[in-house]
Amino acid sequence: MITAGNEVKKQSWPAGGGKERRRFSRHQLIDRVFIITDNGTFTGTSFEISQGGMSAATLGDLQVGQTVSLTPVMGKRIKTIVRRNQGTMFGFEFTDLPADVKEKIKTLCETLPLFLTTANI
DSSP states (O other), X not given: OOOOOSOXXXXXXXXXXXXXXXXXXXXXEEXXXXXXXXXXXXXXXXXXXXXXXXXXXXXXXXXXXXXXXXXXXXXXXXXXXXXXXETTEEEEEEOSOOHHHHHHHHHHHTTSOBOOOSSOX
């Protein structure tokens, strides 16, 4: 799991250059994740996390709207919905996130640099 070694200036850049539409700021987190579906488990690499979800790259066969689980997210298996897909990059929205896990993610995000991109993921 990545941690911030230097203080990072907090600024926000909207995805795609437009108005920011996200409820939570996204933060860099590159880590191995497993995506569990009804059809099997796929490996992936996360790129960012927020209190509302995360993105990960995978070669797994996923569909927008599909319910899947991600693990480990703060050491737990978390239910998500696939919200976006751009090539091999997927955006996952957390669902039924336990309060203790949400608080751990919030605390972690405060230590990570902001995720800056112009891609719509």
